[in-house]
Amino acid sequence: MTCSQTSLKSLNTFGLSVSAERIVYARNTETLIESWKAHQEKPWLLMGGGSNMLFLDDFEGTVVVNQLKGISIEQTSEEWLIHCAAGENWHEFVKFTVKEGMAGLENLALIPGTVGSAPIQNIGAYGVELKDVCAYVDILDLNQNQMLRVTNKECLFGYRESIFKHQYRQGYVITAVGFRLAKEWQPTLSYGPLKVAEASLTTPQSIFDKVCEIRRSKLPDPAQIGNAGSFFKNPIIPTRDAEAIKRHYPNAPFYPQCDNLVKIAAGWLIDQAGLKGYVANHAGVHPQQALVLINLGGAQPKDLVNMAKHVRDTVYNKFEIWLEPEVRFIGPMGEVNAVEALS
Structure with a gap:
């Protein structure tokens, strides 16, 4: 269905007053293919919930909103096997699984966006990543009109990384995600606030509720303050660099990785740089969570770009660590390299 309205303000959680030449709401794969074939002469952009995008200007082409719906469930004696359409709201899907007694996604509660966006970023929170629960991702090859199933291994998941940012980025649409949840539940409580409250978190529902409580206390509601959640990735640095920081900041939040690498909290770096x-110019760093950049009302795309550049430069000047945006930057002709846009 093509919409006569061309404003993207309600479709991006930063609430930026940008527009597209055309907006299409796709509730089936036929609409996706028809739109792709009909509008090849101009840029074509697929959106889910618009919660991980920073539009740099008006989009000079067609924006397609993925609204594919549906959830089906199978089970074995050991696992729940869930097939979820890409247009389903991620948080509502997590809430549904917890309510139905299917544990494993509770740590990922209240992450904005759609199910189809989750594999692209390999979303993660509180010690769990999408890769830990994903069985497969179904994609539609728009040029060949052919469905493909990509296994977990083939997704090449990494930290906020996947094959869907590369080989399957242009000309492909994620239509569904398959989940494999073990019936023998093992809670993940090793991360931050969950570890502190470990004794009281004895059920998936209690973890779900706690994660929602934590996220609501830290993260602004996009309906109230325009934002896209975590703006920057947590940097991964060599252990020797982390040890140098630790000498000056003994309580710095580090998380050991493999190969002598350490992840450090980007929000902590921004806070220590005095930017919380x-x-x-109507853009800012959230006063409770420094990892979140906000539109205070009336900000233009350039204002948020300038804010992100200021944060990035300030953190580098203090720690010699370059922050990399997690948010996708969308220019008039399509996605652009966010790091280059801030350099």
Whole structure:
């Protein structure tokens, strides 16, 4: 269905007043293919919930909103096997699985966006990543009109990384995600606030509720303050660099990785750089969670770009660590390299 409205303001959680030449709401694969074939002469952009995008300007082509719906469930004696359409809301899907007694996704509660966006970023929170529960991803090859199933291994999942940012980025649409949840539940409580409250978190529902409580206390509601959640990735640095920081900041939040690498919290770096609550030209750093950049109302795309550049430069000047955006930057002709846009 093509929409006569061309404003993207309600479709991006930053709430930026940008527009597209055309907006199509795709509730089936036929609409996806028809739109792709009909509008090849101009840029074509697929959207889910618009919660991980920063539009740099008006989009000079067609924006297609993925609204594929449906959930089906099978089970074995050991596992729940769930097939979920890409247009389903991620948090509502997690809430549904917990309510139905299918544990494993509770740590990923209240992450904005759709199910189809989850594999692209390999979303993660509180010690669990999408790769830990994903069985497969179904994609539609728009040029060949052919469905493909990509296994977990073939997804090449990494930290906020997957094959869907590369080989399957252009001309492909994620239509569904398959999940494999073990019936023998093992809670993941090793991360931050969950570890502190470990004694009281004895069920998937209690973990779900706790994660929602934590996220609501830290992260602004996009309906109230425009934002796209975590703006920057947590940097992964050599252990020797982490040890140098640790000498000056003994309580710095580090998380050991493999191969003598350490992940450090980007929000902590921004906070230590004195930027929490910083505001300029209607854009700012959230006063409770420094990892979140916000539109205070009336910000233009350039204002958020300038804010992100200021944060990135300031953190580098203090720690010699370059932050890399997690948010996708969308220019008039399509996605652009976010790091290059801030350099």
